[in-house]
Amino acid sequence: MGRIQLHDIRKSFGAIDVLKGIDLTIDEGELVVFVGPSGCGKSTLLRMIAGLDKPTAGRIEIDGTDVTPRSAADRGLAMVFQSYALYPHMTVRANMAFGLQNTRMPKAEIDTRIAEAAKMLEIEPLLERRPGQLSGGQRQRVAIGRAIVRRPTAFLLDEPLSNLDAELRVSMRAELSALHDRLGATMIHVTHDQVEAMTMADRIVVLRAGQVEQVDTPLNLFNRPANLFVAGFIGAPGMNLWAGQAMGGSVQLDNGALLPLPQGLVVPDGPVTFGIRPQHLRPQPGGPLQARVRLIEALGPESVVHADVGIGGGLLAVLPGQPDLARGALIELGYDPQSVHVFGADGQRLG
């Protein structure tokens, strides 16, 4: 159980449309990540699903039942808040028991559930402490534990890792994924961090300005972004995107460079945007791209090269190892035409 369907969900605050018609199906047991820049409506959408906010229009179904008019409590969902929202005056145990006591569950059953969840999350020694006596990571676990004990139809996680330091975030990311595998429950995770989305999700929903830009698996988003926004948003560092003119199987940039397109890709002549990921560029004497090195970020196993191609927009290349380059040097780069992305004048992917 835990199939969630959204039908044309809209939300307006006064004259401002925050969500502009979202249709989405989240399958049972799936871990779906909503990702997008600040203000794209991802948290608002999660709150609609939770029942904390009502949509202006549209329908939310859980396991085939229309839950739109139902209160948050009657939807059988559990939420983990960005701030954890633990009750500061209660012990960890009381925090976890609070929601269950509302349902008049027998005490023995409550104790069993807390013991199970505490064991799973390794927070058994913390049960009698208060949230103020816990570290950020421990609070995070307690917040998840509080959700687990309710055995919800689905878990809703609102930026649950954003208050943790970078190191802890990486380990909690892995733990959340493992927890999802173990519980097999539907999870919706909201984040603005595309790395978090890429590493955790079964499917990613990319949102922008209240609309779904693309829904797909992480690798499909990376390999075949549906439009310019997704191309620029997914992947780090971001994709190189240059405006040019398509003509006879190549794209000519404003600086005159002629960039070949993959064979078999039919692109009508006219204005297009040429995209190539920094990781797909490689040094190639006499290659089609010439650029002047502006900055080198040597990371050890690879180096990020910032360069100018003479058309306003810069160039980013992630080159393996520690290439012997100096600032101001001219480099020649090539690529495998199969790794190229082309977008039409309307921003949509071609081919």
Next chain:
Amino acid sequence: MTGVKGVLGAVVAAPLGWLARLLDTPLRLWQRLAGQNGMVAFFLLPNMAIFTVFVLLPLVINIAYSMTTGAALFLPERTYVGAAQFERLLRCTDYTDLMTCQEDQFWIALRNTGTFVVLQVSLLIVAATITALILNRALRALSFWRAVFFFPVLLSPVVVGLIWRWILDRNGVLNAALVGMGMDPVNWLLERNYAFSAAIGVTIWAHLGFFALILLAGLQAIPRDLYEAAEMDGTRPARVFWRITLPLLMPNMLVVIVLALIRAVQVFDEAYVLTGGGPGTATLFLTQYIYEVGFASLLKNPGLAAAASILMGGVLIVLTLLQLALGKRNERRGKLK
């Protein structure tokens, strides 16, 4: 601007500079003589002098008064009687019957004040909490309502008393309204229980806004997500209040309770203007008793009044210490978070 600045410079800064230069040498000399601690004492002296003259000295004189008797105002002309005034205040033949006490008025005032404190403070806290809870909702024109509830706090207590006397008087506004509606007028201020209730009601009205504001600040400091988490858990509103709102409001609530207790023990002006302590002694409170014994009655007895005020001061000191202790505890808790 430069003109104004120039004038200001000439009128204010120049003489100050001149004064500073004038004082510089003697002050340095004085510092060398008195040492650093001496200088600290030197600068504290003016404040200490004011405190001594207006707080410490009256306190000491009051204690001295409480050990003397007679109607004479000047201390040297008064007769020393030791603890006799305290004995007189506290002596009763039968403590279950206040009429057997030597100073039955003191005991009546004490009993009235005790009843008043318990009733007024508990009702005030409930009313202030309800007001704060309502104000904490996203009401329309919230600032307007906040101002409405806070407005009585800005009034002078005497004005509060006069306004309500005008309303509750036998020929007052309320009775005029009752008669207008075809009902019989009620002697609000001349019936014992009504008058006592009026004293409670009016002081609550006058102080409600202040305490509601403190509680409102506490309510607004409770994070919204806690309520949303409770909503996700299907928590009933009453349980949300008892298990989440009230415990998290407790630091502010304790401050409110202690402050309200202190104010209630000191009740005087509103009640005095409203009922004058009557009917009979129905609304005679401690402060009014002290005032009347010391200054207003025909048989002035400043010694007795001083003794009573010292006893009342003792109660207030206990309450103040309690408040300080609570404040420190909150501070420590705040640091823990």
